[in-house]
Amino acid sequence: MSYQVLARKWRPGNFNEMVGQEHILRALINALNEQRLHHAYLFTGTRGVGKTTIARIFAKSLNCETGITSKPCGECSACKEIAEGRFIDLIEVDAASRTKVEDTRELLDNVQYAPTHGRFKVYLIDEVHMLSSHSFNALLKTLEEPPPHVKFLLATTDPQKLPVTILSRCLQFNLKRMPITLIEEHVKHLMQQESVAFDDASIRLLAHGADGSMRDALSLVDQAIAFGGGKLEVSEVQAMLGTVSRDRVMNILKALISGDAPAVMQCVVELSDLTPDYANVLADLLALLHQTALAQKAPDSVDENMVDREELQRLATQVSTEDIQLFYQIGLIGRRDLPLAPDPRGGLEMALLRMLAFRPTPEGQAIASATTAPPAATKIPPTSTDMPVTAHQADNTTQSTAQQITSNYPAVADTQAVPTAPLKLEDANWTGLVEAMNLRGMVKQLAVNCVLHEKSPTEIRLLLNQENEQLLNPAMHKKLEEALCNCLQQTLKLQIEMGEQQVESPAQTTARNQQERQQSAEKSIQQDPVVQALKENFNAEVVPSSVKPR
Ligand SMILES: [Zn+2]
Missing domain, CATH: 1.20.272.10 (Zinc Finger, Delta Prime; domain 3)
Structure with missing residues (x-):
């Protein structure tokens, strides 16, 4: 049996099988259910996000023998012929390869004739922005007075290049790039269906490589399966994509x-x-x-x-x-x-x-x-x-x-410390000392990730977590010791040991405080009466990440 590429094999046959683009599907399904049909639709978006797939399903919905429906049966001859690309009343044009005015004129000459088999004659023009200006004029003439039995489904990756006169006569739908998680989920699902062994990391790499295009993702998966001899393994996928882990x-x-x-x-x-x-x-x-x-x-x-x-x-x-x-x-x-x-x-x-x-x-x-x-x-x-x-x-x-x-950096040394009144070692806690030392850069990172272990009149012992080990080197150690001596205006020995910290380090405190402030800011926004009114009356939603604590 010959291998059929995934994108073709798993091309959605109806709106239910579509992945992503929910906002557009909902609008189209509602329009079909209520029979509120426009004569020209424009689908915009980058490559491989589903423009022509949606257009073909829409063509089925318009011509299905069970009636105009958001759920084309997939069984009748119209549905089948559209799926196989041989339905006589669906005229597909790739404008990228057909820009001469004669071609389009020839195409549009037949617009006036009623459909042969279907309910509607559907023109699906892909990459419509590639039409010549003469072709646009021919198209515009038809769009100005469209015969009732004709529907135009236009698709483009570059709507900016379309004349305003065309844009203004189309109902426009902007397709979004596919989120990586959605691509990952879909690919995993297909790999299970296809009984192809895979690991999560390889799917993630492939989804990243696809850059928001489901079609590209599936093409990459096709290649990776061939490359990996029937399975997906992260090392092989990396080698194929040339990506570095x-x-x-x-x-x-x-x-x-x-x-x-x-x-x-x-x-x-x-x-x-x-x-x-x-x-x-x-x-x-x-x-x-x-x-x-x-x-x-x-x-x-x-x-x-x-x-x-x-x-x-x-x-x-x-x-x-x-x-x-x-x-x-x-x-x-x-x-x-x-x-x-x-x-x-x-x-x-x-x-x-x-x-x-x-x-x-x-x-x-x-x-x-x-x-x-x-x-x-x-x-x-x-x-x-x-x-x-x-x-x-x-x-x-x-x-x-x-x-x-x-x-923006102070040229003065990192260890600069000029507290107004010298701190006393015996009544200082570590967080207070760190603040008083007024450190910058690496040495500050070292300090804020340490906690106080023990102190004596002549020595301070700090603890550093194993995971922050790379912050510690002799130069930074010395710098921190100097800063401490400066700050306390006395000679001190500093010891830094690796070990598990039992208390919160200044870095952890800062992180926690920031999180708490964020949460309380979000809470007060949610409780704001104006925000609540907006939510109730306009179905508004608060985007938590847009809330900033004062
Ligand atoms: Zn049908």
Whole structure:
């Protein structure tokens, strides 16, 4: 038996079998049930989201021998012939291949004649924006005075290119891109029906690769099944798509956050074994940075399809908002300039090293030079002059953005601490100390993730969770110790041990407070009498993620 591609084999035959696009289906089903029919419909949306599928089902609904119905029988000759693409009164045109005015005129010449078999003569014109202006005029003439037995179903990926005169005569439906979860669910369902073995990760990768198009998703699945010898396995799917596992990109980000250049380079070495598309690696890293920024500022908006939420939240507490913005900016420029690099891998490595070079956590010598630098707001930190990458950018706006981002950092050392009245060690708690030290960057992340274990007049012992281990290195340890001594104005020894924390760390407290404030903000919005009236009278809904605590 010959293999039939999934998209054709599982093409929906009626509205019930459609996946997604509920808002459009509801409108069409209601119109059919109430027999409120327009003479021209326009379906817009990107490729593979169901425009022509909906149009063909609609053509069945109009011509089914059981009567005009939202549930075409699928049994009568009209339904069957439409499904097989040989119904004489359904005239399908792909405008992408038929733009000459003669063709369209010839097509529309027959409009006046009554349908041969069906109730309606249905013209399905795909990619209608590709018609020539002469063809548009011919179409417009028909649309102005349409014969009662004719229906036009137009589809386009690019409605902007349609003349307003045509647009204004059509009932327009805008199809949405398919959400990844919906594609995943549908593909899983089909794989079960087809008895194809699969793992969830491979389906997720394929759904991502489809970029919102169900048809593309099914084509990718077809390919992956062939590639994997009848089953779907994540390693094979990765190899086929040329995608690098998200774990590897996550590892790069972790190494960047801990400021560990050798580890970053090691990640690249491991990556290069897979001969990836380096531009994609940068794109994946940018996407991950975007999600990390969301996790910090708007946790509800995090795309759960993309990353493990818990791991992301953990990362988000380990990196400053400014660093994320800086990495992102450098990554964007690095991606833009990648084609100019002598080789793509070198381009990626330079972009990653640049992220570390511009990062305002100067170590060793840099502290000394930074402390003597003038206030940051007026000047770029000294690291920028060491590596004048932005100065080479032709694009001035990019340059100034990068400068702005770097200049938002205080050039003064991370360990700056000027409490008005010196704190006393014996009556200080850890959260208070962390605040008083006024830390920034990595050392702050280290501090807020620790809890106080023991203290004596000459020593402070902290506990750090195993999962935040990468925050701790000798340089950061020393920096934190200096900051403590400065803040308390005494000599102290700092010990940091790994171990399970029994109390909430300052980072956890902040996260919890933020969550509580968000919840109470959402609650007060829900209880607001105006909001309640809107909900009752207009069927309005509050989008929780749009609520911001004051
Ligand atoms: Zn039928």
